[in-house]
Amino acid sequence: MSIEIIIPPFLQRLAGDAGTVHVNGITVSECLGELVRQYPGLKTRLFTGKGELRKSINIFINGKTAYPGERDRTLQDADKIYITSIIMGG
Amino acid sequence: MAINAGRLLRVNLSSGRISSEDIPGTVAADFIGGRGYGIRYLYDELTPGTDPLGEQNKLLFITGPIAGTMAQGVSRWMVCTRSPLTGAFARSVCGADFGAWLKFTGYEIIIIEGKAERPVYIHLAGDGCQILDAREIWGQNTREAQSWLNQSHGKNTRTACIGPAGENLVKYAAIVSDRRTAGRCGTGTVMGAKNLKAIAITAQRKTFLADPDAYDKLAREQVNIIRGNDGFKNHKEWGTTGTQDVTNEIGIYPVRNFRYGQQTDYEQISGEQYRKLRTGDIGCYSCPARCGKVHSVTSGTYAGAHSEGPEYESIWAFTGPIESNSIEASIAADQLCDDLGLDTISTGSSIGFAYELYEKGLLKKSDTDGLELVYGRHEPMIAMIKKIGRREGIGDLLAEGTKRAAASIGKGAEAGAIQVKGLELPAYEPRGAKSQGYNYATASIGASHCYGYAAQDIFGAPFPHPTDRFSEENADVVIFNQDGSAYKETGIICAFAGGWGWVPGLFGKMLKAARGIDILADNAYLNKVGERIFNLERAFNVREGFNRKDDTLPVRIRTEPLHTRKAKGEGQMVSHQDEFLDKYYQLRGWTKDGVPAADKLKALDLDSVLKDMAVKI
Numbered sequence: 102m103s104i105e106i107i108i109p110p111f112l113q114r115l116a117g118d119a120g121t122v123h124v125n126g127i128t129v130s131e132c133l134g135e136l137v138r139q140y141p142g143l144k145t146r147l148f149t150g151k152g153e154l155r156k157s158i159n160i161f162i163n164g165k166t167a168y169p170g171e172r173d174r175t176l177q178d179a180d181k182i183y184i185t186s187i188i189m190g191g
Numbered sequence: 192m193a194i195n196a197g198r199l200l201r202v203n204l205s206s207g208r209i210s211s212e213d214i215p216g217t218v219a220a221d222f223i224g225g226r227g228y229g230i231r232y233l234y235d236e237l238t239p240g241t242d243p244l245g246e247q248n249k250l251l252f253i254t255g256p257i258a259g260t261m262a263q264g265v266s267r268w269m270v271c272t273r274s275p276l277t278g279a280f281a282r283s284v285c286g287a288d289f290g291a292w293l294k295f296t297g298y299e300i301i302i303i304e305g306k307a308e309r310p311v312y313i314h315l316a317g318d319g320c321q322i323l324d325a326r327e328i329w330g331q332n333t334r335e336a337q338s339w340l341n342q343s344h345g346k347n348t349r350t351a352c353i354g355p356a357g358e359n360l361v362k363y364a365a366i367v368s369d370r371r372t373a374g375r376c377g378t379g380t381v382m383g384a385k386n387l388k389a390i391a392i393t394a395q396r397k398t399f400l401a402d403p404d405a406y407d408k409l410a411r412e413q414v415n416i417i418r419g420n421d422g423f424k425n426h427k428e429w430g431t432t433g434t435q436d437v438t439n440e441i442g443i444y445p446v447r448n449f450r451y452g453q454q455t456d457y458e459q460i461s462g463e464q465y466r467k468l469r470t471g472d473i474g475c476y477s478c479p480a481r482c483g484k485v486h487s488v489t490s491g492t493y494a495g496a497h498s499e500g501p502e503y504e505s506i507w508a509f510t511g512p513i514e515s516n517s518i519e520a521s522i523a524a525d526q527l528c529d530d531l532g533l534d535t536i537s538t539g540s541s542i543g544f545a546y547e548l549y550e551k552g553l554l555k556k557s558d559t560d561g562l563e564l565v566y567g568r569h570e571p572m573i574a575m576i577k578k579i580g581r582r583e584g585i586g587d588l589l590a591e592g593t594k595r596a597a598a599s600i601g602k603g604a605e606a607g608a609i610q611v612k613g614l615e616l617p618a619y620e621p622r623g624a625k626s627q628g629y630n631y632a633t634a635s636i637g638a639s640h641c642y643g644y645a646a647q648d649i650f651g652a653p654f655p656h657p658t659d660r661f662s663e664e665n666a667d668v669v670i671f672n673q674d675g676s677a678y679k680e681t682g683i684i685c686a687f688a689g690g691w692g693w694v695p696g697l698f699g700k701m702l703k704a705a706r707g708i709d710i711l712a713d714n715a716y717l718n719k720v721g722e723r724i725f726n727l728e729r730a731f732n733v734r735e736g737f738n739r740k741d742d743t744l745p746v747r748i749r750t751e752p753l754h755t756r757k758a759k760g761e762g763q764m765v766s767h768q769d770e771f772l773d774k775y776y777q778l779r780g781w782t783k784d785g786v787p788a789a790d791k792l793k794a795l796d797l798d799s800v801l802k803d804m805a806v807k808i
Contacts, residue, residue: 110441185650187422187690190640191434
C-alpha cells in the first residue's frame with residue numbers, strides 16, 4: 102500500500118531535498134527499509150550498525166507517537182509516517 | 192484529603208523581618224505551583240512601575256510541588272521578578288539540587304523584599320532562617336562563594352549565589368547553583384541590587400505530599416517509564432551537545448550576529464568534536480540522565496579550562512556570534528560565565544554585537560580597549576567576558592545589554608541589537624524557523640527559546656499539526672507550545688524529562704496526589720491553567736506598558752534576507768508580522784493592541800485583573 106513518509110528538515114538534504122517520500126509497505130519497518138533503499142544516505146542517520154532505530158529518532162503515524170514498538174506497527178493505505186528527532190534543543 | 196499547597200517564606204532585607212505563611216489552597220487550585228505561583232504573587236504584590244533594581248522589587252525563589260521526591264526530572268527551580276534587562280516579567284530556571292533542598296524545608300517560595308544595607312546572605316535550616324554577613328564572600332566568584340558556604344554550613348548545604356557580575360549589576364547577571372545557572376533576564380542583577388550574595392539551605396530529605404501512598408505508586412510508574420524511554424537514553428548520551436548538528440544542517444545556526452545560518456568549517460564544532468573533550472557527566476537531583484557534560488582542556492591557550500558545559504545554547508553563544516571554531520575557547524568562556532555569574536546567551540550575543548560594530552567601524556580599537564574584534568578570533572571574546580563581568584572599559588557598555596548599548600552608541604547600531612523586549616535572541620534563527628521566531632516575539636519574558644519551543648519547525652514534530660518552518664501562519668502552534676510550557680512549569684519539571692513518555696498522562700495525577708486537589712488530574716484543566724498563567728504574565732507586562740509595538744522581531748529579521756550559505760532558506764525574511772499578530776491575538780482572545788480582553792480574562796477566572804486591563808484598552 103502507498104504510504105507517505107514526511108522527512109524532517111535536518112534529513113531532507115539526504116533525501117534529495119524532498120520533504121515527502123512515497124513508499125510501499127505494510128509495516129513501519131518495511132516502509133523505512135524502502136526509504137533507505139531510495140535514499141541510502143539516510144541509512145546511518147536512521148539506523149545503528151546493528152539495524153536498530155537510533156535512539157535519537159522518533160516515529161509518528163498520522164501525528165500520533167508510534168513509540169514503543171514503532172517498527173512493527175502495521176499501516177493502512179494513505180497513512181503518513183513522520184520521522185522526527187527526540188527533541189534535543191537547549 | 193487536606194490540600195497541601197506549600198508554604199511561603201518572606202525575608203525583608205531592609206527591616207530584617209522574616210515571616211512565613213501558608214499558601215492558600217485556592218491559589219494552588221488556580222495556579223498549581225512553580226511558575227504559576229511566581230506570576231500570581233508578583234502580579235498581586237508588585238506595584239506597576241517598580242524599579243527592577245529598587246528596594247521595592249521582589250525576588251521570588253520557587254520550587255515545584257513534586258520536587259525532592261523520588262520522581263525523576265522534577266526538581267528544578269526558578270526565580271521570578273521584574274527584569275532589569277527588559278522591564279517585563281522575568282522567569283529564569285535552574286537545575287542541580289537547590290530545588291529539592293528548598294522543598295525539603297517545606298517552603299515552595301522564598302520572597303525576598305527590600306535591600307540590605309551591607310552584603311548579606313540568607314541561611315535556611317531546620318532551626319530557622321537567618322540573614323548573615325556576606326562581606327567575607329562578596330567579590331568572590333560563584334565557585335569560591337559556594338565552597339565557602341558549604342564549608343561554613345556543612346555537607347547537607349546547597350546554595351544559589353551571584354558572582355561578581357551580579358554584584359556589579361551587569362544587566363544579565365545570573366544566579367548560579369553548583370554549576371547550573373538561572374541565566375536569563377538578569378535575575379542575578381536584582382539579587383545584587385539587594386546586596387544579597389547567596390541563599391544557602393541546609394536540610395535533610397523530607398517530602399510534603401497530600402497522599403503519599405498514591406504519589407509513591409505514580410512516581411514508581413514514572414521512573415519505570417523514563418528509564419525505558421529512548422529519548423531519555425539519547426539525552427543521557429548527549430545532553431544537548433549535538434543540537435548544533437541539526438540547526439547548522441538546516442541553516443538556522445545564527446552566525447555573525449544573525450546574518451548567516453551556517454558556520455564555516457562547522458565540522459570543527461560538531462557534537463562528536465565536543466565529545467572528544469568530555470571528561471564527565473553531572474546531573475540534577477533525582478534525574479538519571481546526568482545530561483550536564485563536563486569538558487576539560489588539557490593543552491593550548493586554554494589549558495586548565497574545565498566546565499560543566501557548554502551545552503547547546505552556550506556552544507552557540509561562544510562560536511556563532513563571532514564565527515569561532517574553537518571548542519576550547521567555548522569551554523573557557525562557559526567556565527568564565529559560570530564563575531562570574533553571567534547569562535551565556537546574552538553575553539555571547541552582546542559580544543557578537545560588538546564584533547559587528549567593529550567590522551562596520553562603529554566601534555574602534557580606542558573603544559574596545561585595544562582589542563581587535565575580528566571574526567574567528569576568540570581571544571578578544573574571552574577578554575570581553577571578563578570586562579563585562581567587572582564592568583570595565585567596553586564591558587561597562589556591553590553590560591547594559593544590546594538594546595541599551597545600541598541606543599547609547601547610536602549611528603545605526605540599533606540594527607545590530609538582536610533582541611526582543613531587550614532580551615537577546617537564543618540559538619535558533621527565526622527566518623528559518625518562523626514559529627520559533629514568533630514565539631520569541633510574543634513570549635512574556637522576551638526572546639526565550641524555552642517559552643514555546645517550536646519542535647515542529649526544528650525537528651519536524653507533527654503535533655498539534657506539522658508546520659512548514661518558513662510559514663508565518665502557525666499562530667495556533669505558537670500558542671499550543673507556549674501554553675504547554677506554562678502548565679509544565681507549574682511543576683518546574685525538566686523540559687527534556689517532560690518528553691520521556693509520562694507527560695501529560697501521569698503528570699496531572701502526580702500533581703493531584705501531591706496537592707490533594709482532584710481537578711489537577713484533568714489534562715484539559717492543566718492546559719487551562721497554562722493559558723491562565725500566560726495571560727496573567729501578559730497582564731503584568733501590559734500593566735508595565737508593553738503592548739503590540741513590543742511584540743516585534745528585530746529589524747534585521749524583518750528586513751534583511753538570511754544567508755544560509757548551503758542550506759535551504761536562502762533569502763528568507765519574516766515578512767508578515769502584522770498579519771501573524773492579528774491572528775495570534777485573535778486566537779488568544781486579546782485586543783488588536785495585544786491586551787487580554789474581558790471575555791478571555793473571565794473565561795480564565797482572572798476577574799481580578801479586569802480593571803487593570805480595562806484602562807489599557
